[in-house]
Amino acid sequence: MSAARTVLAVVDLQRDFCSPEAAARHALDPQLLEDVALRTADAVDRARSAGVEVAFVRFVGDEDRQGASWRHRDLVRGKPPKCLEGSPGAAFHRVAPAPGERIFTKYACFDAFLSEGFEDHLRARATAHLVLAGVYADVCVDSTARTAFQKGFHVTVVPDCTTSLHLPTPDILAFMERVYGARLLPRTDPALWTHPALAPEQQPCPG
Numbered sequence: 001m002s003a004a005r006t007v008l009a010v011v012d013l014q015r016d017f018c019s020p021e022a023a024a025r026h027a028l029d030p031q032l033l034e035d036v037a038l039r040t041a042d043a044v045d046r047a048r049s050a051g052v053e054v055a056f057v058r059f060v061g062d063e064d065r066q067g068a069s070w071r072h073r074d075l076v077r078g079k080p081p082k083c084l085e086g087s088p089g090a091a092f093h094r095v096a097p098a099p100g101e102r103i104f105t106k107y108a109c110f111d112a113f114l115s116e117g118f119e120d121h122l123r124a125r126a127t128a129h130l131v132l133a134g135v136y137a138d139v140c141v142d143s144t145a146r147t148a149f150q151k152g153f154h155v156t157v158v159p160d161c162t163t164s165l166h167l168p169t170p171d172i173l174a175f176m177e178r179v180y181g182a183r184l185l186p187r188t189d190p191a192l193w194t195h196p197a198l199a200p201e202q203q204p205c206p207g
Contacts, residue, residue, distance in 0.1 A: 004126060004127070004128035004129065004198065005053070005125055005126050005127045005128065005129070005197050006052050006053075006127070006128075006129040006130075006131060006193050006194070006195060007052070007053045007054070007055055007122060007125065007127045007129070007130055007131070008043065008044065008047040008053070008054045008131045008133065009055050009056075009057055009112060009130055009131065009132055009134075009144065010040060010044060010054065010055070010056050010057065010095060010133055010134050011057045011112060011132060011133065011134030011135065011140050011141050011144060012057060012058065012059045012106075012134050012135050012136075012140050013056075013092055013093050013094065013095050013108040013134045013135065014058060014059060014083050014090055014091060014092055014093055015038055015088060015089050015090070015091050015092075015093045016082040016083045016087075016089035016090065016191040017033075017059075017082070017083070017093075017135050017136070018033045018034070018036070018037050018046065018093040018094070018135065019033075019089075019093065019194055020033075022107055022127060024044070026165060028165075029056065029130070030162075033163065034094075034133070036135065036160075036161060036162060036163050037093050037094035037095070037102055038094055038162050039161050039187060040094070040095060040133045040158075040161040040162075040187075041095045042161075042187060043133050043158055043161050044095055044194075045189040046187060046188075046192075047131075047193065048098070048150050049063075049206075050190075050193045052131075052193045053101075053125065053127075054097075054101050054102045055101065055102045055103075055104065055118075055121070055148060056092065056095070056097050056101065056102070056104070057103075057104050057105075057106060057112040057115060057118070057134070057140075057144070058083070058090065058092070058103060058104070058105050058142070059082070059083045059090075059105075059106050059108075060084070060085050060105055060106070060108070061081040061082045061083050061084065061107075062081060062084050062085050062107075062108075063081050063110050065107040065108045066081070066108040067108065068148075069088070070108050073189060081108075083156045089174055094110055098171055102121060104116070104117060104118040104121075106140075110139055110140045110143035110144075111128065111140070111143040111146075111147050112140070112147075113144065113147040113151070119151070122153070127153065128152075128153060128154060128195060128197075129153065129154040129155075129156065129158065129194075129195045129196065130144075130148045130153045130154070130155055130156070131156045131157075131158065131192060131193070132144060132145055132148075132155065132156070132157050132158065132162070133157075133158045133161035133164070133187075134161070134162060135162060135163065135166055136163065136165040136166075137157070137161070137162040137163060137165075137169055137172050137173060138164040138165055138166050138172040139162040139165055139166070140168075141162055142172060142176060145157060145176050145180050146179075146180060148180075148181035149179075149181065149182070154181075154195065154196045154197060155176070155180050155181070155182040155183070155184075155186055156182060156183040156185055156192060157173060157176055157177075157180075157182050157183070158184075158185065158187050158192065159173055159184050159186065160183075160186050160187055161187055161194075162189075183196055
């Protein structure tokens, strides 16, 4: 237990989800999305300064990567694929992985645990605490938090580094707190990087 680690996972902070064009598609406030992106970039810097590992999760939605149900939904709703591999829309927005930081790719799915190697990497690093930032709180962040909780990881969500697409953000954050036991801490709180179930003297050293 004393070797348990914290990892910050940045979820889907990509241009097709965060740009003014993305905001217009979903009738969202473009400044809200930009603020979330900038605050997440700040959280990344804070994690690095604290010696906390940062992992980046990206979405790729090419049609040949979609399952039948995904393709059917998009056809019925007239939704074009997003974050096509190699396109500007798939690029990270306001954040960039540093040398040595891992990138995990989800192919037309919400949950980071469906990315090849994501869970194996966390287990290999003795990770016990996952901090989540990125978009959207009610879609990919929630899907990842739900699986993380069920697989035994402690979950913290950074409220100022996410926002929702379909549901009121306070409601989905309260849901994750109540159902997954997720902590909700702002990016400026030093406790963000501490293991929720360990006393201070038991916290692992950074790095």
